[in-house]
Amino acid sequence: MAAVEGAAIRLRPLDPVEYAKLFAWYNDPEVVAPYDRFSVDTMDSFVAGVQSAADDPASLAPRFVIERREAPGAIGFVGYYRAHPVLEYVDVWYVIGDRGARGKGFGREAVALLVDHLYATTSVVRVGATCDVDNEPSYRLLEGLGFRREGTLRSALYHHARWHDVYVYGVTRPEWTARRRPR
Numbered sequence: 550m551a552a553v554e555g556a557a558i559r560l561r562p563l564d565p566v567e568y569a570k571l572f573a574w575y576n577d578p579e580v581v582a583p584y585d586r587f588s589v590d591t592m593d594s595f596v597a598g599v600q601s602a603a604d605d606p607a608s609l610a611p612r613f614v615i616e617r618r619e620a621p622g623a624i625g626f627v628g629y630y631r632a633h634p635v636l637e638y639v640d641v642w643y644v645i646g647d648r649g650a651r652g653k654g655f656g657r658e659a660v661a662l663l664v665d666h667l668y669a670t671t672s673v674v675r676v677g678a679t680c681d682v683d684n685e686p687s688y689r690l691l692e693g694l695g696f697r698r699e700g701t702l703r704s705a706l707y708h709h710a711r712w713h714d715v716y717v718y719g720v721t722r723p724e725w726t727a728r729r730r731p732r
């Protein structure tokens with residue numbers, strides 16, 4: 550899988566030498582799951598998941614790392630997965646693991662590049678995302694890219710000892726194409 554180049558960042562495949570760093574983020578609930586379910590993983594299952602993801606449309610493993618163009622090295626990762634057994638769309642997910650790199654626009658650019666990549670390389674016509682209704686950075690990121698809030702799933706996600714409501718977002722291929730066309 551080739552890199553996807555953006556203005557400030559690129560998405561590139563994971564390098565095995567950085568698995569330990571990425572696993573440390575992936576396995577830290579404060580990094581990946583302040584508003585999400587968290588289950589403890591092992592390094593072996595993390596690596597096995599990453600290595601088999603290309604053959605598994607439903608894989609929740611990271612598929613690209615996020616790297617600043619000016620400073621090589623992962624600052625986070627993104628993934629996508631077929632989210633429903635019948636309905637034909639993919640959901641994206643995204644984490645800026647280096648907390649010092651948050652709030653600088655890298656997350657939004659990473660998701661934009663990922664959606665570009667999905668519409669360029671697959672026939673999917675809807676890209677979605679879900680987030681806890683309290684995850685303001687996540688839903689603001691999505692809304693800034695033109696994702697529409699399509700509804701709320703009530704009591705759909707259990708974490709931090711209670712049930713949470715979840716927003717459902719989506720952007721269709723025509724919407725994305727119209728929005729990304731140079732003016």
Ligand SMILES: CC(C)(COP(=O)(O)OP(=O)(O)OC[C@H]1O[C@@H](n2cnc3c(N)ncnc32)[C@H](O)[C@@H]1OP(=O)(O)O)[C@@H](O)C(=O)NCCC(=O)NCCS
Pocket residue numbers: 580581582583584585642643644645646650651652653654655656657658679680681684685686687689690693
């Ligand atoms: C969600 C996440 C990827 C956002 O990445 P980021 O690079 O920090 O976000 P950006 O700088 O691109 O900003 C995106 C939007 O979020 C807003 N934002 C960023 N940090 C915020 C904060 N702490 N509180 C409120 N809004 C915030 C930005 O202002 C921007 O919105 P705006 O353009 O309307 O002002 C990052 O916070 C993260 O990794 N969180 C933990 C993992 C997670 O929750 N992932 C999403 C699961 S659904």
